[in-house]
Amino acid sequence: MDWGRAKNVLILAFLMLNVLLGYQLWSEWRDQGSSSVDWTSLPPDTQQIMQEKNIRVEGKIPTETPEMRILTFTLKKQPSKSDKAAEKTAIEPQPESRIVFYRKELESALGGTIPDLKHYEYDQGWGNREGVFVLNRMVDGYPMFDIRLELYNSDQRIMAYRQDTIQTLSSEGSKDQQVLPAAQAVARLIDYNLQAGSVIKDIRLGYHGQLFDTISAPSWRVLLESGEVYYVHAISGDVSTDKGTTLTSANSNTE
Secondary structure, three states: OOHHHHHHHHHHHHHHHHHHHHHHHHHHHHHHHHHEEOHHHOOHHHHHHHHHHOOEEOOOEEOOOOEEOOEEEEEOOOOOOOOHHHHOEEOOOOOEHHHHHOHHHHHHHHOOOOOOHHHEEEOOOOOEEOOEEEEEEEEOOEEEEEEEEEEEEEOOEEEEEEEOOEEEEEOOOOOOEEOOOHHHHHHHHHHHOOOOOOEEEEEEEEEEOOHHHOEEEEEEEEEEOOOOEEEEEOOOOOEEEOOOOEEEOHHHOOO
């Protein structure tokens, strides 16, 4: 066997592999760079307010502005207003919690236990909060922030779940409209709503609406490091909290 030639072939193969991996990393970096921007994309007046109030934007600001429409839906079961813990369903046997991060394994292990599991995706913004993995119901690639699947875990195992499930979902009678840019939504929050020292950690486009209204509108969800949540209606520009309180009206648009 010609060891010298084999050695050269191996070296060449490793070089080609490095080039391939480097190209893949560059492609991912390019895609990420084209779909989001940082706080410097905000209006100069907003940047001035950020400096004065020590407000930081650590999360990337998405640049997508798709056309979306208002959704109407019916819940299979009305959620409890007072005791969500009472709605938990125990899982037996308990699978390894790591499957939460692998979609196929999650569906394989719990698809027969949790209804419509394939329609839910892990919420990267919330992460694992206090022993609960949060997933959102997805529609056309966008999350319904108020329709959740919560997986309760302990000792590296999923012990129970609590789920909001939809019986019917419709967008009839609602027309597609282009959503407001995320930069405009964030600027509105900074200009009129955020307290001094606030830190924005995540910005995501999806649907938001009170469960008892069964209407979900295109909205930008803004998560703060403190745990506070703001929603900016992606059509009208109205700002509200996760408690349903409206903070600004469409008449106070940020240019």
